[in-house]
Amino acid sequence: MEVRVLGALTLDDGRIPLAPRDRAVLGALTVRLGASLSVDSLAAAVWGDDPPASRSHVIRGCIMRLRRLIAPDRIETTPLGYRLIPDHIDVDAERFERLIARGSQQLELGEPDRAAHTFSEALALWRGEPYVELMDWGPARIASGRLAELRLDVEELLLDARLQAGDVQELTASARARVAEAPLRERRWVVLSVAQYRQGRQADALATVRRARVLLAAELGLEPCTELAELEQAILRQDPALMSDRVFRAASPECPYFGLPPAGVADAERYFGREQELIGAVRVLEERGVLLVAGPSGVGKSSFVRAGIGAEFLARGVDVAIVTPGEHPIDVLRDVDLPVGESLLIVDQCEQAFTADDPAEIREFFDSLSQMVYCGMLVVAIRADRLGDLADHQGFARIIQSHLLLLTALGPDGLRTVIERPADQAGLILEPGLVEILVRDADGRALPLLSHALRQVWFRREGRVLTVEAYRASGEIDGAVAKTAEEVFATLSEEGVRLLRDILLRLVEASADGAVGTRRVERTRVAIDDAHAQIVDRLVDARLITTDEESVQVSHEALAREWPRLRQWLADDVEGQRIMRHLGSSAAAWDAMGRPDSELYRGGRLSTAQHWRDAVDPALTAVERGFLDAAAAHETAALAAAQGQLRKERRMVRRLSWVSAGAVVLAIVAVAAGIFAGLQANLAATTPRHGASRRARSRSPRQVSSRTRAVDTGLIHRFG
Structure with a gap:
């Protein structure tokens, strides 16, 4: 089925009639071909900012009629709305762009006659203004403007092709x-x-x-x-x-090569070498809505997802947000504000999420990513050696495991494209032999190293010519980064060198297995004062680090691998780097929570941090200094309180000792008194008995005898 949008929208060259509303709905689905559109978005395309209350019913009716006209399975119902399946649908706007790409390639290959024919064929597709029925709808306006700009470019490419073909008279x-x-x-x-x-x-x-x-x-x-x-x-x-x-x-006054930093969405016109991978990635996103881009360090993942995927969807009018996890990955997701269903979230350098100190925050980050899959398209770029870490997050792993794009190193043809196309676009001339040397030296190397070397060659160019001699002088691919870093190092004073070391050790870390990683750090923790800020600016000018209003990051981890001096700094103070990283994150969390005493260092950790600060004298931020000072003050206060409590307890013990001693004495006295009283009582009891005995002994024998006889007589009479 053919859909023509370069002019009034038609189906199969007008053989299938469409009502105005049906045409608008089909046009909107074509603008976002392969992506889901909500009922509200389709309503906005049809009625603008004032849709009727019955819009849902009307849109469903339009979809039903379109399904009868173009086959039911071509328009899919999704959880978010509806999508037009791109399979077996030929859109003239897409054909127009394919012809442009083919003609440009023919022109590059030195076939201007064929290129002129191809460009003429592309221009012949135009019948009027694209998406003319939808000019009140934002995405259609953006798509129309992009196509109109492409048409102007093609008209000029056609002039170039005809001039190269020698057709100057008619030209x-x-x-x-x-x-x-x-x-x-x-x-x-x-x-x-x-x-x-x-x-x-x-x-x-x-x-x-x-x-x-x-x-x-x-x-x-x-x-x-x-x-x-x-x-x-x-x-x-x-x-x-x-x-x-x-x-x-x-020649363009600006360098066409990126250097160490990745290409951004604004650099799409200068981004070359991954055309086939980009086509496949866009197709997966249109069909599945999620894509995991993995590859070894330096293969160009960040440039691919930004200048490739991000720029492609941005040109289609899709809202695009690009985030990098940083020290607190969940925070960057909270700041994302994208419309549901018509957006693309790109998470670049996702491996940084695993450097967060709190495992619960890492789990929350990936759980949130799992939910965002259902709100719009999602692209995640991660280093290949960290793929195994995703297995710990089963929910997210299940979602992305079948949507993996593995970027591999560019082959010779791709490297030639990366070298030659930007130079040609910028009006530069490559000295014969330079491309062959670069392709040979770049074999298996990181693309940022190649790009940085080319940028250094551009700075040493002779007029419009990039020369082999300039490449040798730059340090070549192997040494260009180290040479640039050493040039910055050589301009610094002794104090400047100390500041440079402090800045870079905050941004780069070495793991236990020797691997080097980079960290995105808040700018306030790096540009601590004016002196630090000046060093940051020098590194930015040299494109060794990148910065924005909020954060700072090394342009590429290749800096730590390729610059021996930085490698030595990393090896010299491994424990100090660990303390610094923990101190920075702890101080930031303490400050964000309102500086509670419960979050302060204490005990052995505080002693270690204080000893490190006294021995190394590092440059600390105001928050980090306040954190350590508050921890020390709290520890001192706690110690003083403990000592005061100890003294109080000792006084109480002494008092209790005296009381106990008194009680013992009293007890002894009481016991003694009791004993004495008992003795007296016993003595008193025995005294009368002794008197009676004496009286008895003093009686006469006659009295005793008579009494005895009386008793005996009585007994005889009784028992007698």
Whole structure:
């Protein structure tokens, strides 16, 4: 089925009739081909900002009619809404872009005639303004604007191809017409002037250049126009380059190579070498909504997900957010604000999430990522050696395990593309032999090292020419990073070197197995004062670190691997680095929680940190110094309180001892008194008995005898 959007939307060249609302719904699904659109998004495409209350019912009716017209299985119902399945659907806008890519490749291969035919075929697809029915809908406006800009570019590429093919007679008239259509497009004036020069009309060529410069200066304030200014000088000196096969192109004043930092979404036009992987990644995201990009360090994962995937979907009008976990990974997810269903979240350098101090925070981070899969598209980039760590997070691992894209090192053809295409785009010339040397030296090496070496060659260029001699002087791929770092190091004083060491050791860490990793650190913990901030600026200028308003990060971990001095610093103070990292995160958490005493160091950890600070005298942030001072003060106060309590307890013990002694004495006295009283009682009891005995003994025998006889007589009478 053919859907044409370069003009009024039609199905199968108009053979399938569509009602206006059905056309708008189909157009919206085509703008976001392969992605899910909610009912509210489709309603916004049809009615703008004032949809009716019955919008859900109306949209469902449109979907039902479209399914009857184009086959039921072409429009899929998803949890978020509806999506148009790209299989077996030919969209003229996509064909237009494929033709542009093919024509550009033909032009690069030196086939200008074929390229001119291909570009003409691409332009023939246009019948009017793209997505004309949806111009009140934001995503359609963005897509239409991008396609219109591509059309202007193709018109100029067609002029370039025809000029290279030598068709200068007819080209002059075509170039003049294109200039009249878009007089503010500088490239059109350049082609017209070069065509006139090749016809032998040097005066006309000079007049064309000067008219263009005056017009552009008046309309845009572009004075002087770099390309036109250099073209004027080339015409005046009759530069042989004006008659070469290549169309004259002035060198760009900006370096076309990224260096160590990855390419961003704004660098898509300079990003080359991963075209096939990008096509596959986009297809997976359109169909599945989730993609895990893995690969060894230096293979170009960050550039791929940013300048490749991110830029592609941003150009389609999709909301894109890019985050890097950092020290507290869950915090970056809390700050993400993307619409449900029509967004792309890219988590770059996901391996940094595993460096968080709190395992619970790591689990929460991956649990949150698992939920975000159902809110929009998700791309996660991670170093291949940390893939095994994902197995500890089973929920997330189950979601991404079948959606893995493994980036491998670029082959020779890909490396040539990375080297040659940016140079050609920037109007630079590569000295013969340089590309072969670079491809040989870059075999199996990290792409950032190649890009950094090329950037250093650009700084040492001779005019527009990148030379082999400049490559040798840069330190080559093996030594370019170390050479750049040493150049920065050589400009610093002894105090500056100490600050440089302090900054880099906060940003780089070595694991127990010797592997080197980088950390994104809050800027306030690195640019502690003006002196530190100046060193940070120098490192940024050298593109050894990258920074924004909130954080700082080493541009690539290759810096730690390739610079021997930094490797030695890492090896010299492993324990100090561990203390510094723990102190930094603990102090930041303490400050964020309102500085409670419960979070302060104490005991052995405090003693270790204080001993390290006294021995090394590191540069600490105000929060870190406050943390240690508060911990020391709290420890001192606690010790003083403990000593006071001990003294109080000792006084109480002494008092208790006296009381106990008194009690013992009293007890002894009481016992003695009791004994004495008992003795007296016994004595008193025995005294009467002794008296009676004496009286008894004092009686006369006669009395005793008579009494005895009386008793005996009584007994006899009783028992008698």
